[in-house]
Amino acid sequence: MSETVALKKDSGGSAPGATPLLELRGLRVAYGAIEALKGIDLTVGEGEIVALLGGNGAGKTTTLRTISGMLSPRSGEVLLGGDRIDGIKSHDLVRFGIGHVPEGRRVFPRMSVQENLQMGAYRFKSVDAAQLGRVYELFPRLAERRTQLSGTLSGGEQQMLAIGRALMGKPELLLLDEPSMGLAPLVVQQIFEIIKEINAAGTTVLLVEQNAAQALALADRGYVLETGSIAMSGPAREMLADSRIRAAYLGEGAV
């Protein structure tokens, strides 16, 4: 399935013709001789939740890592609010308002919950107490455990912490890499609820997921990556109904 679902109409928050918050143009990324992204185009409008789906090794994580400056594209462009940001190092990119919640959560294990959140605000001169309060309000569990070492938290709590830590940097664009990975269904539901809340409060979200059904239920639009190329894209609702997606990613009708 290489053809793209011909549904380009934006169902998200951005007005047609407006500059998208994030745009990838012909992005190619390679690890040595292996091309992980073979020229992908993708946009995320301001205020949207966009889901980036696909199996293992499809290039989802590579896409996020390229956006946040950990990888440099071989060719193509990354634009944030119309300005090129590819080639900027990741530690400088946080100033542009990108928050990245990495795959596997990767909290700082030997720091307390509070210290992890403070690290999230590293780009600022000092930690904004109001923002810290908002994060604790969003994740009361973290507030209860603020002095606990993060390495001792449960998987769900670590995921909350990783998201909270990214929010401490006050991102405009939040990149989430498989937030549901390894979590119990109930916890996944909680996390997805919170992503919805964060988005409702004005943060744009690019969500990478293997859990296609839940991601599409949450998202405005979706893209499917297959071995480094965009195989499909469109409004989430229509993708959710698409028989090919159901067959390939939702484990239905493949008989």
Next chain:
Amino acid sequence: MSLHEFWDFLVLGVVLGSIYAVIAIGYTLVYGVLQLINFAHSEVFMLGAYGGVLALTAVEPGSNPSALGSVAYVALGIGAGAALGALTAFGLERAAYRPLRRHGAPRLIFLITAIGASFFLFNLAGKLFGRDPTSVPEMYDNNTVATVFGAQLKTTQVLLLASAVVMMVGLDLIVHRTKLGAGIRAVSQDAEVASLMGVDIDKVVSRTFVIGGLLGGAAGFLYGNFVSQVKFDMGFIPGITAFAAAVVGGIGNIRGAMLGGLMLGIVETLTVPLFGDEWRNVGAFVVLILVLMFRPTGILGERVGRTA
């Protein structure tokens, strides 16, 4: 060994151990941020010792300095030692290690570079300052200033112990209370994610070397003063012992380095009256082997490697 002698040696051991602790911090800090054993740290220590001695020789302390003069000389020696140590460490990182990181060199290349840098530096020092020992100018009268359980503490020992404690407390505050310290800890735990938070890894690494160099250089001068002389190869044994101390305490763990340093200093010193001076360095390394047999990650060591 009488009880009286025991106390004497124990006090000496604590003094020597506090120096090892300060040097060990340099190894463990750098290991934390780069997973690199900086074997050239022993030369940071040696050059720090020369830095202090050269600065003192330049001002030529008189034979009977006033109390105030003594304090000034000591401060000058420690300051110059710390400065040259920091400069050496900074230079090492820039000239030797940073280019390797740029090219993503394998771990083994870092190791051999560290050893090469060490040989280069101590032979350079031998060429510049001569291969014979240089004596450390007298900065004060080395009187007994205190008696602990019958053990007499001389000015030099008190000075060394007090400086070491100040440095360790200061370092602990930097690491746990400042933004730079948070950056250092974050890079040690997950460098990539730290950079996602806005931490400039190069900057943190460079500053980590400088901090290790300040401590190592000052320790070098204090040690030189303790043994009354400095020499181009003086860094080797204390360097290796402090490295062992960092491993005993748990490499990467700062408080572990302090504990390990103190332990090895005490063991080394107590070995002398029990088995004879020629066994001095054997004791410390037997402890290293024993600790690693039963706790491969060191006393306060955590799991090695990064958590994914």
